[in-house]
Amino acid sequence: MTKIFYFSATGNSLWSAKKIAHNISADNPTEKYELVNIGKAAYDGSFANDDLKISGGKKQKHLIEADAVIFVFPSFAYGMPRVMRQFVKNAEFKASYVAALVTYGSSPGGTLGGLRRILRKKNISKMFFGKIPAVENYLAIFGTPGEETIKKRSEAQKRVTDDLSRLIIERKENKVSSFYPLSFFVYCLFTLGIKIFYRFYQVSDKCAGCGVCEKICPVSAIVMKTKKGASVKQPRFTSRCEHCQGCVNLCPLRAIQFARARFGSRGYRHPEISINELIK
Numbered sequence: 001m002t003k004i005f006y007f008s009a010t011g012n013s014l015w016s017a018k019k020i021a022h023n024i025s026a027d028n029p030t031e032k033y034e035l036v037n038i039g040k041a042a043y044d045g046s047f048a049n050d051d052l053k054i055s056g057g058k059k060q061k062h063l064i065e066a067d068a069v070i071f072v073f074p075s076f077a078y079g080m081p082r083v084m085r086q087f088v089k090n091a092e093f094k095a096s097y098v099a100a101l102v103t104y105g106s107s108p109g110g111t112l113g114g115l116r117r118i119l120r121k122k123n124i125s126k127m128f129f130g131k132i133p134a135v136e137n138y139l140a141i142f143g144t145p146g147e148e149t150i151k152k153r154s155e156a157q158k159r160v161t162d163d164l165s166r167l168i169i170e171r172k173e174n175k176v177s178s179f180y181p182l183s184f185f186v187y188c189l190f191t192l193g194i195k196i197f198y199r200f201y202q203v204s205d206k207c208a209g210c211g212v213c214e215k216i217c218p219v220s221a222i223v224m225k226t227k228k229g230a231s232v233k234q235p236r237f238t239s240r241c242e243h244c245q246g247c248v249n250l251c252p253l254r255a256i257q258f259a260r261a262r263f264g265s266r267g268y269r270h271p272e273i274s275i276n277e278l279i280k
Contacts, residue, residue, distance in 0.1 A: 002033040003066040003095075005041070007073040007081050009218055009246030011273030012103045012134040016161045017072040020101075023165035034066075037280070038073070039218035039242075042087045062087060065094040070168065071115075072101045074134075074244075078109025078180070079187030081242045082194065083219050088118050099128040099168045103157070105136025110180025114187070117178045129176045130164040132157055137268045139248055140259035144266045154271060190243075197258075198241035201248075204263045207255040209233040213247035215279045222247060250275060 004021055008014035021033045041062070073084050080088075100115050102108045112129045119127060135153040136142045145153075198221070209232030214222040221240035224233040235247065235256070248256050249267035257263045269275070 001066045002031065002068045002070065003036060003064065004033060004070045004072065005036045005038050005087075006071075007038045007084050007218055008273075008278065009074070009216075009242075009244035010137045010249050010268055011270030011278060012137065012157070013072045013074050014277065015270045015273050016101065016103060016132050016134075016157065017070075019158070019161045020070060020072065020165045020168065023162065024169060027169050037218065038071075038081075038084050038087055039220070042083050043220060043240075062091045063094070064091050067095065068097040068099070068168070068171075069093065069095045070099045070101070072103065072132075075102050075104045075108040075111040076243070077187050077190035078107070078183035079111055079114055079190065081218075081244065082191065083242060085114075085118070088115065091122070093122050093124055095124065097126045097128075097171055098122075098124050099130070099164075101130045101132055101164055103132045103134040105134060105138065105142065105153075109186070110178070110183030112176045113178035113180050114184070116176055126171060126173050128168060128172055128174055130160075130167070132160050132164065135268060135270070137245070137249060139245060139265065139267065145268055150268070150271065194241065194243040195239065197243045198237040198239060200258060201235075201237045201241075202257045202263075203234050204255045204257065206253050206263070207232070207234050208253060210252060212275065213251055213256060216246050216250055216275060218242065218244060218246065246278070250278070 002024055004017050006013050006017035017035060024031055024033055102111045108131050133153060133156045135145050135150050211224050213235045214224050219240050219242055221238050222235045225236045226233045248258055250269055254264045
């Protein structure tokens, strides 16, 4: 059994996770695999083990048992999404092989190095790390990607995902440096920022209360509520927010705004991933 854990807001990491699963199955049709949404697994308790309670029962470690474990996730400001970092830190692995693949737009910086620092404290005999180029989708800084950019980066993502799949199937190992002082500094600032960023998301009067943002949020950080005097429910952003901006990118009416991602501006979703796939 191979377990593939992914975190995905606009489909980049989900696409690579599904492609890897397909390649594993094509190589060995009898090999079983499971795709797991990290955000949902972390918050619904599906990987909690009652025998592994710590801190007076306030936290539970996640028991991950498989022949191989693969993580596919995006780089957020040169680091991991908060939920993934905590998930891995709280994990107990019963797996001899772990692969970690980071999808990135501009640069992953020291993302993999930060993950390696956590994983090497676990009882894992073989580890592999890889980088997958993808479309930059952080609209707040980089704006909406152009069609030609989407095409080129998607092609690069396909090529690299296939190459890394082969190395994982062959159980290759490698190491990455864990010394990235600038990345560590930027990531620390980002983790401080997301504690308050959720307060600055704005919703326009065009919001029809469809609830797509609530459904696609990888960590269920959005709650639909009716404001006083309003006729429809609108999204309320909570402190669980990872600042992935999936809601900004995927709102059907372009009614959510944050910084440079203005009302009405075009969003991004991986061209081969549907909204329904992100909701699962």
